[in-house]
Amino acid sequence: MNAVANRRAFLAGAGGLAIGFTLPSGGARAQASGAALAPNAFVRVGTDNSVTVVAKHVEMGQGPSTGVTTIIADEMDAAWDQMRFVFAPANDPLYKNLMFGTMGAGGSSAIKESWMQMRMAGAAARAMLVEAAARRWGVPASAMGVRNGVVSSGSHKATFGELAADAAALPVPANPTVKKPDQFVYIGKKFAKLDSRAKTDGSAMFTQDVRLPNMVHAAVRRPPAFGGTVKKVEAGAAKAIPGVIDVKPVPSGVAVYASDTWSAQRGAAALEVDWDLSKAETRSSAQMLAEYSAAVRTPGTQVETTGNAATALARAAKKIDATFYFPFLAHAPMETLDYVIEKKGDGIAVHAGSQFQVGEMRAMCGVAGVPFEKSELIQHYAGGSFGRRATPAMFDASEAAACARAYGFAAPVKVVASRENDLTGGFYRPMTVHRVQVGLDANGEVSGWDQVCAAKSIMKGTPFEAMGIKDGVDGNMIEGANDTNQYRIADFRLGQHLMETPVPVLWWRSVGHTHTAFVKETLIDELLAMAGKDPVAGRLALLKHERAAGALRKVAEISGFGKRAIAKGRALGVAVHESFDSYVAQVAEVSVGADGLPKVHKVWCTVDCGIAVNPDVVRAQMEGGIGYGLGHALYGEITLGEGGQVLESNFDTYRSLRIGEMPDVEVAIIPSAEKPSGVGEPGVPPIAPAVANAWRRLTGKAVRRLPFAHGDNA
Template structure:
């Protein structure tokens, strides 16, 4: 998620939790990470300097999905600030002040950054505005109601003052208990294409990522992990590694063997020279093919019931036409551009950590626990992160523990612990391998009268501290999410099997929707065509949710569905709801020279509630389409003989190239509903839309991803 499934998160209902604390100036400033030069810090999220700059504290990690811009927009609009005066800073690890209201702790995922902060951040901005207005009213001796605020200027008649001029006076006032929020017709920035707050810094190189952090006396690391999951170090011969110029030492930690060096190149070269004997006696040794076979066998049985309507077995038996399909989905790596990394330093009795953390309090706590340092003597310096797609948020915080272990083993100063691309691709925490078995039946009129779907997959919640949150009554919603909500039939059964495998898995951008949407949307497309129905009209007739119907109708409209595509091309459609948002896509496809689909254009319609920043929404739809398409066409992590991962870098774990990115047209449905997520919902429909077009073009139904394995024509 950027993915963490929001299923059963125990959503908190109190939207004004932080703001009600009414922090005094000094305390609020310290909580926000600033102690001097701030005359006005009305709450944990807003500060105004005498230089007229408004700094917005961002409680979510920014790894390209846009929360820094979105959350700042909410504050700026309610303050009536000028967008040019807005700056952002990342929040420190502090649950009481900065927890995700959907999770109960600091964290980014489940496409929840805007949705959980919608009222909270607007209230922060409205509170600051009210105090600035009150300060001006007292200074000028006029009623507060006579004062106007526009683009960072407070005015009453001929009197004018910028925020910075009023900051010191406003700081002496008590925050309002219930500041009045704007109505949608009063928004000035929300709903507009404001530029992202970090675009310039990321363009000119001034934005700081963990990879950029340098500390005096810092050493660099590289780590060798066991070649199979569950393996451990048996013995190490480090003579050749220590002979590499720049290598300073070699240490064994529970996670593997760490090489310390003056720079990253020497560390990596030293790690390559290690001679390690591994104990693989307890490792997971099954191959991907063996797992597919075992999962498929399980999916033939009903499994744990998730949904049951009517009598599916009887309906299937009496159906005039039947269809059965087995879908196979591989392990997928997240492969963010910046691999996992952290810098750790002890300065006296104070611990400092620099990283782009997705679970700030959890990871800092894990590091502190490993090092025996009290949390109150530790600080997390949140950095920009170069992508995640869910990878930076793990239930057991194991990378943070590994980085702390590497630091502790060195014991001589600051350590920058960085994974190589090979560590990343072979390091586990994959999108789970999954198998779906689906059976459907039609009546003589071509109507769907039976739907039976069973999923066999791993659970990334099981045997973790989050198991009780993700699995209830033996059901993990992430395995089958979205299936029961997509279409309802008179006779329907959905079941699941939680499979036990020693490969670490994790939420991956859009979590279970990555495979559930594909299985459902390709299978229903086949059933509709088998029943003589148009894929769009047939879906619309089955859909009960008006918002799902609206996005499908809009995508079909802008694509010109029903009109004949150019020669040699075909169009496919898919629609899916995830993370509270509704997305439909139409893909236009031809056969490429490599025998794979060449996607020329994608028409996308999205309903995500009130559009805070249409520019970011379009970007995230495009991003989800590109990321999802590349993985559907090319990507797979395979377990070979002995359970050893075959892929290691982008030469063997293929991504979409810029020349392969289709043209994308995005239509955003106008809405008065509260905002929902956009980081993940753009991904689930793309693969089935392409597969449906491909089946129309070639007659080949693709039931094994990626297309390089199951879809070549």
């Protein structure tokens, strides 16, 4: 292939233009070739004047598809009503997450990692359309204007669709010029999400919606305790249920196949299984907490040491010695994990809302015994995740493939986890215990901070271990407490213990920040109160980062913190935290509810996330994060009872925030010229400590254990 041909980009069979920056490895529905500027193909301009963006991140409600489409539309100067998006196939060379090295969403990375990649893709498409027009009309490209999907020069005008075929024959510019921020048309402006209508009228396809000819439905009965295995199965009662077709063993338990999901789930419940629990987790949550609590009485693996915390604490005038307890938490997305798998030629076709597209497909192909290159992922919307769909071991995908293989690929197999499977099946936020010793000197300044954390590692024993554990330290466990600690504390020490349990653990929305922010922000608040200092002014004096200070000042301003009268029986609590490169501050107005728990009336939230590509999406993510974090802080707890069995099995026992309990939320976005950073998760960490700090002011009780509903905060 000659140099010019190698730099061309074609939309296969459509007579239009596709922009990419690498040669596809085959099997990609978004076929493109071009120069090696960035390894992706994202823009399709059709002769029908449509501009289709190939979105590489799973769309599970957080809005990346609208986000990347906004960036490309802005750089192209397209008309918003001509923009579309489609989901990318499982193809790493084209669609890998630049932070991960493989396809995937997580870590609030979608817009952050693809910001310049999308801008370059859009700018390149615009430049080629302009050049095509220049050649057609015989005028310089510099004399062209582009607006709302129309290229013009003097009396000449042409739409993108009219220029697409000519542009497809041109070389892709290696270094297209991107806009300056003051030239943005869509970025930073209010536009409805592109998928809102489809999700409203029901046309958006989720895996739950997939119906294929002759499809059978499967449900899996798993062991009652984590680490258990099957010894013997009596399937007579299950097979007697109308609609049940067959019963097969699979590595994770026993699969029941039926004509519909409900019959499959009833059949799974009716199975009589003799389980081998000799290697299972049989400890209760109380027993595990006792062991974790003993562990944090010792230093553990050293994560970070600055100055001499022990000496400073020995000299402190006042001290706090606090142990914090955080339970296992389930993700509980509305759409439980589900897959549809069918044999197609020498490979398999999979319908899924996959978060790790290539990883899951490779895992499923391995289980199915078919080549990845001959297989296809049909990506759908996902009904939430909060981390649940991003298992490093690709457990759920592998289980689904095992069900299809056990059935002999005799028909398409749809595997749907019941709510009970979802809540009792593991992959929780790890149970975590922190012990912190902190002090104040005679002048009321922080004097020594000694912190030890104990939890099971999310990364250990998974394909992500080498990336996530360095020198024996799991960064997920202590993020937000280590070198990103936002306060100036001269004498600081941090240690960790990696605990062992068969209970599967996983990233949960904002990961380690869910507990490290709570520890840090409640203790800072308590120390400032002991020193007789204002919660906002005291924090501002200690903060390292001006962007954190800016978020804190703004939230104090909009909430009137310390400057307005508060209704009797109410108190304000404040917290500020940086996570995923974004700075979020929150103030919560709280009273004592009729149930004896905090009643949160209003939350003020400020966020500095760099350039806010879609402000409405940013606000929605802050609001959603506040609701998600608040519900779990008040009620969320997965408990292992005697014998290691999970006690919570549905929303009647795993309580979520109800619509009537959602506080009024006011969000202010800090104007910024910094590149975009995460918004999917950073709204979660500050809410629990903000409420806890208000609660301490109301009741005099410092909160050491979540959820509030546990009832033993001292």
